[in-house]
Amino acid sequence: MRDIARDARETCWHCGQPAPPDTPWHAAIGDARRPMCCPGCAAAAQAIADAGLDDYYGSRTAFAACPDQEDAPALALYDEGMLDGDGVFSVEGIRCAACVWLIERRIAALPGVIAVRLNVATERLHLRWAPEACRPSAILRALRAIGYNAYPYDPSRHGARLERERKRLFLRLFVAGLAMMQVMMYAVPVYLAGDAHDPDVMDGDMRALMGWAALLLTLPAVTYSAWPFFRGAWLDLRRGLPGMDVPVALGIGAAFGGSVASLLRGQGAVYFDSITMFIFLLLGSRYLELNARRKAAGALERLRHAAPASARRLRSWPASGEADTVAASALAPGDHVLVAPGQAVPADGVIVEGDTEVDLALLTGESRTRRMGPGDAVPGGAVNVAQAAVLRVTSSARDSTLALLVRLVERAGQDKPRIALWADRAATWFVAALLVLTLAVFGAWQWIAPARAWPAAIAVLIVSCPCALSLATPTALAAAADRLLRHGVLAVKPHVLETLERATHVVFDKTGTLTHGRLVLRATLTLGALDRPACQRVAAALEAGSAHPLARALREAAHAPAPQASDARYLVGQGVEGVVEGRRYRLGGAAFVAGLAGGAPPAPPPEGLTAVWLGSAAGWLARFDLADALRPDALAVVRAFQRSGKTVMLLSGDAEASVRAVAERLGIVDARGGQLPADKLDAVRALQRQGAVVAMVGDGINDAAVLSGADVSFAPGQGAQLAQLHADCVLLGSGDGKEGDEGLWPLAETARVAAATGRVIRQNLAWAMVYNLSAIPLAACGLLNPWLAGLGMAGSSALVVLNALRLRRG
Amino acid sequence: MEALYLLIPLSLILVAFAIWIFFGAAESGQFDDLDGPALRVLQDDDR
Numbered sequence: 001m002r003d004i005a006r007d008a009r010e011t012c013w014h015c016g017q018p019a020p021p022d023t024p025w026h027a028a029i030g031d032a033r034r035p036m037c038c039p040g041c042a043a044a045a046q047a048i049a050d051a052g053l054d055d056y057y058g059s060r061t062a063f064a065a066c067p068d069q070e071d072a073p074a075l076a077l078y079d080e081g082m083l084d085g086d087g088v089f090s091v092e093g094i095r096c097a098a099c100v101w102l103i104e105r106r107i108a109a110l111p112g113v114i115a116v117r118l119n120v121a122t123e124r125l126h127l128r129w130a131p132e133a134c135r136p137s138a139i140l141r142a143l144r145a146i147g148y149n150a151y152p153y154d155p156s157r158h159g160a161r162l163e164r165e166r167k168r169l170f171l172r173l174f175v176a177g178l179a180m181m182q183v184m185m186y187a188v189p190v191y192l193a194g195d196a197h198d199p200d201v202m203d204g205d206m207r208a209l210m211g212w213a214a215l216l217l218t219l220p221a222v223t224y225s226a227w228p229f230f231r232g233a234w235l236d237l238r239r240g241l242p243g244m245d246v247p248v249a250l251g252i253g254a255a256f257g258g259s260v261a262s263l264l265r266g267q268g269a270v271y272f273d274s275i276t277m278f279i280f281l282l283l284g285s286r287y288l289e290l291n292a293r294r295k296a297a298g299a300l301e302r303l304r305h306a307a308p309a310s311a312r313r314l315r316s317w318p319a320s321g322e323a324d325t326v327a328a329s330a331l332a333p334g335d336h337v338l339v340a341p342g343q344a345v346p347a348d349g350v351i352v353e354g355d356t357e358v359d360l361a362l363l364t365g366e367s368r369t370r371r372m373g374p375g376d377a378v379p380g381g382a383v384n385v386a387q388a389a390v391l392r393v394t395s396s397a398r399d400s401t402l403a404l405l406v407r408l409v410e411r412a413g414q415d416k417p418r419i420a421l422w423a424d425r426a427a428t429w430f431v432a433a434l435l436v437l438t439l440a441v442f443g444a445w446q447w448i449a450p451a452r453a454w455p456a457a458i459a460v461l462i463v464s465c466p467c468a469l470s471l472a473t474p475t476a477l478a479a480a481a482d483r484l485l486r487h488g489v490l491a492v493k494p495h496v497l498e499t500l501e502r503a504t505h506v507v508f509d510k511t512g513t514l515t516h517g518r519l520v521l522r523a524t525l526t527l528g529a530l531d532r533p534a535c536q537r538v539a540a541a542l543e544a545g546s547a548h549p550l551a552r553a554l555r556e557a558a559h560a561p562a563p564q565a566s567d568a569r570y571l572v573g574q575g576v577e578g579v580v581e582g583r584r585y586r587l588g589g590a591a592f593v594a595g596l597a598g599g600a601p602p603a604p605p606p607e608g609l610t611a612v613w614l615g616s617a618a619g620w621l622a623r624f625d626l627a628d629a630l631r632p633d634a635l636a637v638v639r640a641f642q643r644s645g646k647t648v649m650l651l652s653g654d655a656e657a658s659v660r661a662v663a664e665r666l667g668i669v670d671a672r673g674g675q676l677p678a679d680k681l682d683a684v685r686a687l688q689r690q691g692a693v694v695a696m697v698g699d700g701i702n703d704a705a706v707l708s709g710a711d712v713s714f715a716p717g718q719g720a721q722l723a724q725l726h727a728d729c730v731l732l733g734s735g736d737g738k739e740g741d742e743g744l745w746p747l748a749e750t751a752r753v754a755a756a757t758g759r760v761i762r763q764n765l766a767w768a769m770v771y772n773l774s775a776i777p778l779a780a781c782g783l784l785n786p787w788l789a790g791l792g793m794a795g796s797s798a799l800v801v802l803n804a805l806r807l808r809r810g
Numbered sequence: 811m812e813a814l815y816l817l818i819p820l821s822l823i824l825v826a827f828a829i830w831i832f833f834g835a836a837e838s839g840q841f842d843d844l845d846g847p848a849l850r851v852l853q854d855d856d857r
Binding site (some may be wrong): 059100101118119120167170171174175178182186206209210213216217220 | 811814815818819821822825828829832833836841842843845846849850852853
């Protein structure tokens with residue numbers, strides 16, 4: 001049993017993250033009571049122990065994922081779609097071999113399950129169950145109980161296509177490999193016998209037998225395995241653009257045709273072994289490339305599940321307020337749905353009750369929320385920011401604007417980055433020049449020594465390698481994407497790596513980016529008649545519906561249950577106003593509260609703390625001092641960027657004093673506070689007008705417009721849903737403010753990967769130039785016979801692909 | 811040496827047979843998950 005013991009500091013036995021010193025959460029595993037970091041881990045660990053599966057802890061080689069603490073999504077709705085007892089689910093959180101055992105054992109123990117199999121490579125669970133004895137929601141719930149998220153696998157998505165391609169390519173590769181090895185067995189005796197045609201060594205009949213056997217074995221390789229090259233060449237020629245497949249197809253065709261002709265004539269060399277080896281090695285490189293791309297596509301699928309899958313449909317409205325949870329795709333026009341604050345609207349609709357603020361930034365780019373009330377139309381995908389509202393659906397979820405956006409993201413994932421497009425174009429020119437050269441070589445040899453014309457031309461076609469361009473560049477990009485993914489970085493747009501490498505300025509937001517975003521109430525200063533607990537309760541009441549970190553801190557500070565606030569209006573960047581127990585209050589920035597309380601704020605906050613003011617018509621009531629801890633890796637990340645020559649800036653909406661304090665600690669020279677979203681966007685534009693390339697790292701509801709305006713943008717983890725959709729790159733696995741979360745370090749890693757990718761691509765191009773400039777003249781002079789040429793070409797392409805794959809490990 | 815006139819065609823038939831078996835195995839899903847069986851070996855289900 002591998003002991004994953006730690007030092008005296010407590011770590012969660014389940015997920016390995018640090019646990020609070022006197023943690024109230026424990027689980028009884030085996031004979032010991034183990035500390036846990038959160039109720040989610042405790043529940044999962046207890047479930048595992050109760051099911052008698054605590055061997056999992058003995059045999060695992062990696063910590064489990066910390067379970068999602070949010071409310072379980074509506075699992076029951078999946079029962080409607082899967083009635084026939086057969087299904088495939090995608091599973092998240094598989095970390096090591098023991099997870100496989102744990103999942104299969106646990107599910108097999110559920111009543112009604114007939115067969116369960118977990119495919120580790122694709123992270124999919126194949127299930128068969130008896131519909132009358134068991135429902136899929138029960139299975140999903142059991143999985144969640146032990147700490148794994150699962151949802152139905154939709155095969156119509158992009159990832160499935162890559163999977164099918166990979167399978168077909170694997171078959172072709174196997175056939176080519178088999179053909180190569182078998183043909184080599186018959187080619188070696190012929191080589192060993194030499195060209196002497198001495199009947200005692202090997203007579204003509206035997207040579208012919210070897211030749212025919214090799215031909216029969218080469219047929220499947222040329223017709224089946226090499227089919228993609230011929231098809232690619234045909235498509236290229238039809239479009240009028242010679243691509244990489246054209247010389248390959250020509251080379252294979254010419255070599256094969258020439259060899260068959262030699263066989264039939266009874267004289268001349270046959271090249272079947274070169275052909276099969278060439279096909280095998282070239283397919284091998286393609287297989288490696290496809291694998292790298294497939295791994296990168298898998299995680300993007302999980303991001304797309306952020307679109308709301310379920311909706312709360314009101315059964316009979318306005319008669320009763322009871323709601324059912326249904327699949328968003330099942331909504332029909334005329335249904336009424338209830339949308340809670342912070343949730344995305346599941347389908348296009350019209351508000352029938354509720355005055356609320358709706359954020360349309362992801363659809364229109366507006367940075368301010370729009371106030372909407374009964375009668376206003378809300379597009380699907382907009383986020384309801386302030387209050388719960390009831391909507392009447394006007395179109396189905398499939399046609400909603402969010403669905404359109406998801407489809408756009410899918411299509412963006414298929415777009416090639418600029419450097420790959422450049423590589424394709426360069427390869428095209430290379431191939432065109434090569435074809436001309438081949439004809440010239442053939443013509444020249446025909447004139448000088450006709451017997452050598454054919455082999456020389458074939459050698460030129462085969463030995464040339466545009467692989468650094470067409471093959472290695474996509475592989476490098478896919479390998480880099482895969483490595484980034486393993487560090488929790490998801491590049492949504494393709495240009496992220498190359499733009500980051502070129503970036504001259506890096507702009508950071510403060511709250512939630514450089515800091516944990518988890519504000520804690522440090523002190524409350526009462527300024528008026530209301531005492532401290534009462535002020536805190538009023539503040540908590542006003543902030544009841546908001547997802548902002550300030551709100552969360554205030555809600556947590558109030559110990560007694562907060563009263564209800566009515567008529568609460570939340571204004572972005574300023575504060576919230578509402579009526580609590582009959583009196584009107586304002587909570588927020590000093591200027592905003594002064595509008596109701598009158599006069600100047602009595603006492604300014606101390607250096608480095610953020611102040612939130614509370615006031616009523618009677619005057620100023622309280623000042624809440626909130627502090628936010630810097631992320632532990634913030635300093636290292638800023639230093640890393642500065643060392644690589646980029647200028648780091650800090651633009652924040654918080655007060656100047658706290659911004660300056662943070663900037664001093666991190667060594668940032670240019671730091672501005674009090675920036676509204678429009679101000680940040682102006683600053684970025686000003687830099688861009690001077691010719692700078694700006695990278696923006698931001699979070700929070702306010703940053704959506706700036707993230708779109710920067711040349712490349714990053715958003716850490718589970719920040720506001722909006723910022724994620726606007727950023728070019730998402731730093732997953734961070735941002736919930738928990739102690740020890742890896743927040744910003746993936747960003748420095750991304751910059752490193754960007755630099756490494758640029759280096760590798762340049763290395764490959766340099767090698768390609770050296771190789772082609774030396775090998776092609778040799779082949780043109782007739783010094784290379786086709787098998788050497790094939791070896792050279794395949795070796796070169798394998799070299800560049802392997803060099804590109806180096807990026808996966810770093 | 812004349813034996814080769816029999817053996818070589820025979821080996822071609824064997825290769826064809828091998829390809830046929832491989833395709834059958836691939837279609838039935840044997841090669842879909844290359845990582846799972848390696849991990850399963852470590853499981854201790856004897857109890």
